Amino acid sequence: MISKKVKLRITFLFFLFLSLVLIVFLILKSLEENVVYFKSPTEIQNLSELTKKKVRIGGMVKKNSIEIMSNEINFVITDYKNEIRVKYSGIIPNLFEEGKGVVAEGFIQDRRFFIANKILAKHDENYMPPEVKEALETNND
Amino acid sequence: MISHLGSYSLIFCTIFAFLIILQSAKLIGNQSKIFPKKIYTIITLQLFFVIFSFSCLLIAFVSSDFSNITVYNNSHTEKPFFYKISGVWGNHEGSLLLWLLVLVLFLFLFILDTKNYDNKYKLLTVIFQEIIILGFLLFIIITSNPFDYIFPVPLEGLGLNPILQDPALAIHPPILYIGYVGTSLIFSSSLAAVINNTVNSEWAKQIKKWVFLSWIFLTLGIMLGSIWAYYELGWGGFWFWDPVENVSLMPWFCLTALLHTILVLEKRNALKNWTIVLSIATFSLSMSGTFLVRSGILNSIHTFANDPSRGVFILTFLFFLIFLAIIVLFIYSENDKKTSNNFNILSKETAVLVNNWFMMYFLSVVLIGTIYPIFLEVFTNEKISVGPPFYQKLMIPFLIPFFIFMSFGPRVKWINDKLKKINYTQIIVFISSLIIAYIIFTNSSVSYLFSSFLIAASIFLVLNSLRDFFSKSIQIPQKISHFSFSILILSILLNGIYSEEFNSNMKVGDELKFIDKTIKFKGINFDEKDNYKLLRGDFEVIDSGKNTLNFNPEIRIYNQPVISTSEADIKTNLFNDNFIVFTLLKDNEIFNVRYQHKPFMIWIWISIIMLAFGGTLAVIKYGK
Numbered sequence: 014m015i016s017k018k019v020k021l022r023i024t025f026l027f028f029l030f031l032s033l034v035l036i037v038f039l040i041l042k043s044l045e046e047n048v049v050y051f052k053s054p055t056e057i058q059n060l061s062e063l064t065k066k067k068v069r070i071g072g073m074v075k076k077n078s079i080e081i082m083s084n085e086i087n088f089v090i091t092d093y094k095n096e097i098r099v100k101y102s103g104i105i106p107n108l109f110e111e112g113k114g115v116v117a118e119g120f121i122q123d124r125r126f127f128i129a130n131k132i133l134a135k136h137d138e139n140y141m142p143p144e145v146k147e148a149l150e151t152n153n154d
Numbered sequence: 155m156i157s158h159l160g161s162y163s164l165i166f167c168t169i170f171a172f173l174i175i176l177q178s179a180k181l182i183g184n185q186s187k188i189f190p191k192k193i194y195t196i197i198t199l200q201l202f203f204v205i206f207s208f209s210c211l212l213i214a215f216v217s218s219d220f221s222n223i224t225v226y227n228n229s230h231t232e233k234p235f236f237y238k239i240s241g242v243w244g245n246h247e248g249s250l251l252l253w254l255l256v257l258v259l260f261l262f263l264f265i266l267d268t269k270n271y272d273n274k275y276k277l278l279t280v281i282f283q284e285i286i287i288l289g290f291l292l293f294i295i296i297t298s299n300p301f302d303y304i305f306p307v308p309l310e311g312l313g314l315n316p317i318l319q320d321p322a323l324a325i326h327p328p329i330l331y332i333g334y335v336g337t338s339l340i341f342s343s344s345l346a347a348v349i350n351n352t353v354n355s356e357w358a359k360q361i362k363k364w365v366f367l368s369w370i371f372l373t374l375g376i377m378l379g380s381i382w383a384y385y386e387l388g389w390g391g392f393w394f395w396d397p398v399e400n401v402s403l404m405p406w407f408c409l410t411a412l413l414h415t416i417l418v419l420e421k422r423n424a425l426k427n428w429t430i431v432l433s434i435a436t437f438s439l440s441m442s443g444t445f446l447v448r449s450g451i452l453n454s455i456h457t458f459a460n461d462p463s464r465g466v467f468i469l470t471f472l473f474f475l476i477f478l479a480i481i482v483l484f485i486y487s488e489n490d491k492k493t494s495n496n497f498n499i500l501s502k503e504t505a506v507l508v509n510n511w512f513m514m515y516f517l518s519v520v521l522i523g524t525i526y527p528i529f530l531e532v533f534t535n536e537k538i539s540v541g542p543p544f545y546q547k548l549m550i551p552f553l554i555p556f557f558i559f560m561s562f563g564p565r566v567k568w569i570n571d572k573l574k575k576i577n578y579t580q581i582i583v584f585i586s587s588l589i590i591a592y593i594i595f596t597n598s599s600v601s602y603l604f605s606s607f608l609i610a611a612s613i614f615l616v617l618n619s620l621r622d623f624f625s626k627s628i629q630i631p632q633k634i635s636h637f638s639f640s641i642l643i644l645s646i647l648l649n650g651i652y653s654e655e656f657n658s659n660m661k662v663g664d665e666l667k668f669i670d671k672t673i674k675f676k677g678i679n680f681d682e683k684d685n686y687k688l689l690r691g692d693f694e695v696i697d698s699g700k701n702t703l704n705f706n707p708e709i710r711i712y713n714q715p716v717i718s719t720s721e722a723d724i725k726t727n728l729f730n731d732n733f734i735v736f737t738l739l740k741d742n743e744i745f746n747v748r749y750q751h752k753p754f755m756i757w758i759w760i761s762i763i764m765l766a767f768g769g770t771l772a773v774i775k776y777g778k
Contacts (some may be wrong), residue, residue, distance in 0.1 A: 038514065040522050040548060047544035048527070051537035069539065081744050084658055103657055106744040107709070107718045107737050 049118060054095040063121050070097060070127055071116040079111055090115060090127075101129040157222045160210030160303040163203040164291060167258075170200040171288040178277045178284070189276060191266065197262055197280070200287075204258045209249055210241075211300050215242050220311050222250060223304040230313035230714045232685045238518040240324030241314050246464075247300035249327055253444070254290045256335040257283070264339055268360065275357075275570040278346030279339075285478075286338050289471045313714040316686070322382040330375025330402065336368025337405060340412070341437035344430050345479060349486045353430060358420035363776040365416050369409045370769040377401050377762045385722050390655060390733060390750045393463065395542045400524040401443035404517055406521045408436040411513035414506045420501055421568060427487060428510075434479045443473045446524075497571045507562035512556045521547045550608065555609040557643070561618035564628050564636060583621065587613040594648075605651055612647055616640040631775065635768030642761035645754040654751040659734075659744055670698035673749055677740075691725075691736050695749065705734040731755035 051069045057079075070090055074128055078089035085102035088111075109115060109132060119129035174196050181190050211224070215238050220226045228245045229238060245247045262282045268276055296298070318325075340361060347357045379402065384392040393399060412432040418425050445468040481687075497503040523540045530536055591610035619637040622628050656668040660675045676692040693705040708721040722735035733750040 036518070040519060043544055043547050044522070044540065047547065048538040048540055051539070067541075067713060079740070081659055081739055086659065086739070104735075104748045105737055105739065107720055109737075 022132075029033045035098060053092045054090055054097045055092055057097060058124055060124075063123065065120070067118060067120060069118045069133075070099070070129075071114070072096075074109070074111050074113055074115050076111050090117065091098055097125055097127050099127045099129050101132060103130060103132070106132060156210050156213050156219060156338060157219075157301040157303065160207045161208040161215075161299065163210070163301075164301075165217065166203045166297055167200050167207070167254075168288065168291045168295065169343060170203070171284050171291060174200070174284045175288070177675045178281045182274055182277050184273070186273060189269075189273060189374060192282065193277070193600050194265060197258075197265060201258050201262045204255050208255050211251060212239065212242050215248075218311065221303055221305070221307040222300075224300045226304050227307055228314050229311040230685070231408055232713065233314060233319070234684065236321075236324065237319045239727075240318075241422065241599065243327045243331075244314055244318050244324075247294070247298045249331075250290065250294050250298055251300050252328060252331055253335060257287050257338060259291060260335060260339045264343070264364070271360065272350065272352065273344050275343075275352055278349055279343045282342035282345050283339060286342065286475070289475075293464075293467050293471065297467055310714070313712070316710065316712040316717050316719050317386055317717065320380050320382060320386055323386070326375060326378040326382060329371050329378060330684060333368050333372030333375050333409075334405065334443065335368075335640060336364060336371060337409065337433075337437045337440045339364055340368065340433045341475075341479070344433035345437050345482050348430055348482055351486070353419075353426045355420050355423050358416050358429070358499070359776075362416045362487060363418060363773050365409065365413055366769050366773045368479055369406075369413050370766045370773070372402070372406050372409060373762060373769070375400050376406060377759065377766075381759060384755075386719070390653075390735075390748070390752065392755075393542075395545045396525070397524050397527075398447055400520050401439075401446050404520055404524070405436050405439040405443060407513045407517040407520070408432060409437055411510045411517075412436055414509050418503050418506050424497075424503060425507075427483075430483060430487075432510075434476070434483070436475050438472065438479075439469070441475065445469055445472055446528075473714055498572045500566060502566050502568045502571075505559070505566045508559050509563065512552065512559070515552060519545060553643075554607060554611045557615040557640075560636070560640075561615045564619075564622055565625060567627070577613045579621070583617045584614060586612070587611075587617055605647075609644075609647055609651075612640065612644045616644055629772075629775075630657045631768045631772035633768075634771065635765050638761045638764035638768060641757060642765065645757035645761060648754050649752055649758065652751075652753040656749045659739060660747045661744055668749065671749075672696045673747070675745075675747065683710075685714070686710045689738070689742070691734075691745070691747075693734050693736075693747070693749075695732065695734070703732055705732075707734050707736050709736065709738055726756050728756065729753060 015096040027031075049067050049069055050064075051071060054070065054072055058068070072092040075089040075091045075096060080087045085100060086105065087098065087100050089096050089098050091097075099119075101117065101119070116133040117127065117129035118131040118133065119127055121127055174193055177190070177196070181193070184190075211222075213219075214222045214225050215229055216235070218225065218229055218231045218238070220229075224245060224247045225241075228248075229241045233241070241248075243252045261280065264279065264283075265276065316676075343357075343361055343364070344353070347353045347361075367407060374401075379399070380392045383394065383399075384390070412429065415425050415429050415432055419429050445465065497507070522750055523544050527538050528539055587610050589605055590613050594609060595606050616637075619633070619640045622636065623633050625633075654669065656666075656671075656673065658666055660666065662675055662677050664675045665672060670694070674694040675697070676694055678689055678691050681688045681690060688711070689709040691705070691707050691709075693707070695703045695705065697703075703725055705723040705725070707723040709718055710716045710721060718738065720735050720737050722733055725732045730751060730753040733752060734747065736745045736747045739746050
């Protein structure tokens, strides 16, 4: 016979295990939905299928490409091999300049057009996001 | 010259650390009641030399001694005096020296604090703490010596990143470090208590003020960083779920759990192993925070240098400490059959456990969100980031049960409590919180069913914590902290729901409408300060009631290094913050302007300060 105490313990452990499994499942599920992948313009060119999910694009802001409208700006992100046009409306960080590195977050419209809803701030003039640096380096090979 | 002295005293400290470990190990078997004078003397000497070394770096910074490479990289003659001082810890090398200083200082204070305690326990704590100190000393000397030379001596330094030149950020690292390093002492003393077989009420009574102390500083340190992000980064938020923010939040969850558990250990002599595990976990999280931030794995303003050898060193050291802790735990952990962890379902012990489960859940969410991208990049070379929606989605649903449990928890009695059949006050409180939530929502444009439940639950918590003030069985520090926490939660929620923002590109003279407000860009003027030039904007916001607010946000262009920053102009009152920040887009002509309306912002800061104040009262009480 299993005593009452042991029974209680088994139920407790069972529920503990169940809730752990549930929690892990929950976490992994929302991870899958909420991660944002980082791509370079070249990687977007080479995508076999355009994703509908949010992505980040990194590269350099092309010289003479910034156009300023009343409520939005347009510019081109380049990795010196391929480029993508970006439409953006929102706050623009101080260090956003032509010829400087940039990371934009948003949705791919087609291989040459991207609508951004966030431009990530940088804190340092000489700082280049490592993703951008790497994206530029791989393209120079 | 001064750098030589600083460097040599660090070497002395290392020798002392070895000496202390060896001597303490030798004296452990000694039954003497008096703490060995010899060890006390060496620890005092060690403290003296660390302070001396730190002062050397301080003097080098203040006197702009550019022969020192750390000073050269991070300072400048034109920098204001205050920031020359804060520059000492505004860089990798100096901040580690500060870590070390606090480590040694805390050990010294611990010895003073435990005059009447068991010698073996004290010596063991000294050994563990000195192992940590030794690790940091070697780390500093081998990989990041703040006293390295540069030759020929440059005439001028490179300057401190301007966005770090800010009062809140100047004191943020020391405050946060006191919190982090405080957990090292909890770690050392809990391992000592395990070996000494004294994980009991008495130990809990002695160590709990250190737990509270670390918790207070960690709380305030996180708040300072958050305030800074709010007004300096110009994004208008105060928490971004950025990995570097997360690494400070993780030990906070753990420490908050420990803060509650240690009271159970004190009152009921239970949850022994769990307390030890929490102590070890808290310190490991503080260490890995330092590791993740300093190694350059996480990229942010905190990442001073990208030197892989540093990361490897901290990681190895961290694993060594965790390994050591696990071994100690396995060998010495007593399997005490007498104290049972079988609690009554309705008792304060269970209430504390429930708190711990929630804390552990929040901790795991943040932990996974923070380290998952690192692992994914290592294994698949895929670069990802985990954004705020992840955290919000996983945490917010659990807040409702958390608030409800927290409303009842404090009033449950120790050992065994009885459930009253009908509690009329509770019903009144419950109904009134629903009514208040309803009133709030009918007066707003937002109407999500879920957020109304969330608000109702948090109002329920506020009302209950308020009611607790009349309870005789709850202590005053707890009343204050729990009430402040409920206010914090409520203000964060209301702030999140009612914040409004407006963003546009504007020229001087432009006038734009935003909901019921008009924003006018009246002009700009130029000015020059000691180490920067500035552009001051003149804005006017007129609301529907014809009240006007004037804003003068600034764009500063620093001389060295040449970086521009935006200084937001924030008008604060008891009910809301109004916030304008602008950045330069093109040729001093077109600007990107952002206006934000943030309700109850000030209450977020006030409630965190009150939360820490509750903790301070507890320390004063326990210290007696």
